[in-house]
Amino acid sequence: MFSVLTVYQVSGMSHSLTVPVAAKLRLCQPAPKTLDLAQSLEARGASWITLHARTVSARRRRQGEADLYEVKRLKDHMHIPIISNGNVRVWADIQDNLQFTGADGVMIGESLLGNPWSVTSFAPKTHDSTYHSLFANAVPDPVDISLEYLGVCRDYPGTATIPNIQTHIRHFIDFQWSAH
Numbered sequence: 001m002f003s004v005l006t007v008y009q010v011s012g013m014s015h016s017l018t019v020p021v022a023a024k025l026r027l028c029q030p031a032p033k034t035l036d037l038a039q040s041l042e043a044r045g046a047s048w049i050t051l052h053a054r055t056v057s058a059r060r061r062r063q064g065e066a067d068l069y070e071v072k073r074l075k076d077h078m079h080i081p082i083i084s085n086g087n088v089r090v091w092a093d094i095q096d097n098l099q100f101t102g103a104d105g106v107m108i109g110e111s112l113l114g115n116p117w118s119v120t121s122f123a124p125k126t127h128d129s130t131y132h133s134l135f136a137n138a139v140p141d142p143v144d145i146s147l148e149y150l151g152v153c154r155d156y157p158g159t160a161t162i163p164n165i166q167t168h169i170r171h172f173i174d175f176q177w178s179a180h
């Protein structure tokens, strides 16, 4: 995956590759400029756009509310599929997000690290006592997940950096810590 591409690179790739080329964006500043960028990518051949509807922040990369209104604006004004990213923590968030934005799909990142069950329709909606009694055994043990993940990292060296591995394992542990 390329981390930063210009509109022209997307154009070049979409016209020379035989596979679809899609782009994932953060919000521009000011936010309404995001639609201009997305439309420019659409005009140059992007097959779909994923909008992570937060602005880039060096310190708190994924925190704060995603601006789903901007996802909706892309969906309302564009023709290619739009994927909505941000604010999805539990199953109900997926439904709410799709209903509000009209997006063609959602992308989920961080919450799956903590609880891979979060996107199942029977996953816990809250971390209250009902959750603990019904689902405590359903959430994988963070040590099991961590050991399995370390095994994958060992089998595929170079896939994740040591700082990334540390961050991922902290997510496994943090979720369980706050849930229990």
Ligand SMILES: Cc1cc2nc3c(=O)[nH]c(=O)nc-3n(C[C@H](O)[C@H](O)[C@H](O)COP(=O)(O)O)c2cc1C
Pocket: 001, 024, 052, 062, 085, 086, 087, 088, 107, 108, 109, 110, 111, 113, 168
């Ligand atoms: C472990 C992890 C790895 C990620 N790797 C990438 C990546 O390689 N490229 C990218 O554009 N976004 C990456 N992201 C960001 C997510 O795709 C997503 O945009 C972000 O986490 C916001 O969604 P969320 O609120 O559901 O977490 C990553 C996120 C996480 C948690």
